[in-house]
Amino acid sequence: MLLSWLAAATVLERPGRRRARSALKFLRFDPGSCCFPSPLVSPLPETPAWPSPARWSTPPARYSSANHFRHFTRGRYALREAFRLAGIGRHGVLLAPAYHCVTMLDPALALAADIHLYPLQADLSPDQAALESLLASIQKPVKALLATHYFGIAQDFSHLKAWCIDHDIALIEDCSHVLLTERFRASGTGIHGHFVTASPYKFFACADGGLLYAADAQRLDPVATTPAPLIEELRGLKNAVERSRGRKLPSGSSPSIDERLEFLSARKLDLGKDPLIDRDGPSSLFSVAAATTSSLRSSRFVVDHSSIDDNIRRRRENYQRWLRTVAAVPNCHALFPMLPADCTPYMFPLHIDHPNPHFHWLKHLGVPIWRWDEMASSTCAISLDYRLHLLHLPCHQALTESQMDWMTAAFEKTLRHVAKGVQ
Numbered sequence: 001m002l003l004s005w006l007a008a009a010t011v012l013e014r015p016g017r018r019r020a021r022s023a024l025k026f027l028r029f030d031p032g033s034c035c036f037p038s039p040l041v042s043p044l045p046e047t048p049a050w051p052s053p054a055r056w057s058t059p060p061a062r063y064s065s066a067n068h069f070r071h072f073t074r075g076r077y078a079l080r081e082a083f084r085l086a087g088i089g090r091h092g093v094l095l096a097p098a099y100h101c102v103t104m105l106d107p108a109l110a111l112a113a114d115i116h117l118y119p120l121q122a123d124l125s126p127d128q129a130a131l132e133s134l135l136a137s138i139q140k141p142v143k144a145l146l147a148t149h150y151f152g153i154a155q156d157f158s159h160l161k162a163w164c165i166d167h168d169i170a171l172i173e174d175c176s177h178v179l180l181t182e183r184f185r186a187s188g189t190g191i192h193g194h195f196v197t198a199s200p201y202k203f204f205a206c207a208d209g210g211l212l213y214a215a216d217a218q219r220l221d222p223v224a225t226t227p228a229p230l231i232e233e234l235r236g237l238k239n240a241v242e243r244s245r246g247r248k249l250p251s252g253s254s255p256s257i258d259e260r261l262e263f264l265s266a267r268k269l270d271l272g273k274d275p276l277i278d279r280d281g282p283s284s285l286f287s288v289a290a291a292t293t294s295s296l297r298s299s300r301f302v303v304d305h306s307s308i309d310d311n312i313r314r315r316r317e318n319y320q321r322w323l324r325t326v327a328a329v330p331n332c333h334a335l336f337p338m339l340p341a342d343c344t345p346y347m348f349p350l351h352i353d354h355p356n357p358h359f360h361w362l363k364h365l366g367v368p369i370w371r372w373d374e375m376a377s378s379t380c381a382i383s384l385d386y387r388l389h390l391l392h393l394p395c396h397q398a399l400t401e402s403q404m405d406w407m408t409a410a411f412e413k414t415l416r417h418v419a420k421g422v423q
């Protein structure tokens with residue numbers, strides 16, 4: 001048989017039996033001393049967009065039957081199961097993209113596996129030639145390759161899948177940034193991976209949600225999850241109600257964006273720290289105890305009953321709005337200036353020329369920005385550059401017109417603001 005994952009499926013790492021492996025070094029931006037305020041707008045949707053009540057009893061049809069899916073609280077735990085089923089562990093190596101967030105590697109670190117990072121091209125597609133020479137240099141059996149559709153922009157993984165099959169490697173298709181649920185799958189995604197993982201909580205106003213999908217449902221037979229206790233269900237509902245009240249933008253009496261920028265540019269910035277650290281286990285964002293708990297029923301209800309059409313439409317509109325805004329702004333460029341048809345964006349990735357001071361000013365203004373500034377170090381020049389220069393800006397469906405107005409204005413003014421001592 002071409003792939004022998006099921007034989008390895010029941011192998012779980014036992015605590016205390018870690019063997020020495022090539023430890024990864026992580027670059028970790030530590031903003032502790034910067035005193036950034038909380039963002040004034042939520043980076044993820046917090047208010048559900050319900051369809052008309054008449055449709056609540058009949059959610060849209062599934063694209064595949066329920067036995068092709070397993071539910072987790074986060075995508076990272078779905079990844080852990082995919083890695084485990086693929087044979088990742090002390091004896092099986094993972095190939096992972098050099099541009100990543102820590103939760104993409106945590107599951108493999110939790111399985112005590114060796115991870116080798118493969119380089120990416122500027123559009124975040126795998127560098128196939130570099131992948132080939134990387135594979136040739138690895139002594140141990142390579143069991144899986146993780147490939148990501150970043151920011152919801154579908155990559156064509158058909159060649160990668162053929163390459164994986166030729167080398168007896170499981171392709172794990174990371175759809176964490178893709179609109180993928182039991183009932184909907186964004187075009188061109190979730191079709192190539194032997195295992196597919198997703199993070200519905202990034203697309204819907206729900207407390208949690210991670211999904212593992214396999215086109216061959218038998219591959220999921222060894223995966224068992226436990227339902228969340230009732231107290232967690234109740235806590236999830238309470239949090240959902242609290243979060244749906246939303247956050248407040250600065251009122252008319254608060255200092256304006258221009259005044260804040262004048263103030264910020266007149267003082268010396270604390271730039272935080274950016275050390276290189278060793279790590280041979282998962283980060284604090286990974287909980288072994290939560291690894292096999294299934295997502296809350298209330299979260300699945302929200303995913304199943306929210307309006308997919310509105311979700312897609314609003315996200316696309318907000319993405320286009322960001323594109324129009326940044327087209328005329330200096331010191332930055334959109335990573336994907338064309339939004340492909342059929343694509344539902346997760347966030348708007350924007351490359352900035354001068355993280356110091358622009359990233360810092362934006363954070364001080366309260367603009368919701370994510371950036372993967374904690375990343376395992378590699379030889380990939382693109383990932384090294386994107387770690388500090390690539391900002392992830394929200395474009396989700398729950399953003400109001402005034403929130404978009406405020407964020408785009410804050411962005412435009414900040415990037416235009418004349419910086420003294422830009423590095």
Ligand SMILES: Cc1ncc(COP(=O)(O)O)c(C=O)c1O
Nearest residue numbers: 074075076101103104174176199
């Ligand atoms: C591309 C990608 N893959 C996987 C993950 C892990 O997903 P989750 O947050 O659902 O655990 C993340 C987390 O942000 C991610 O950005």
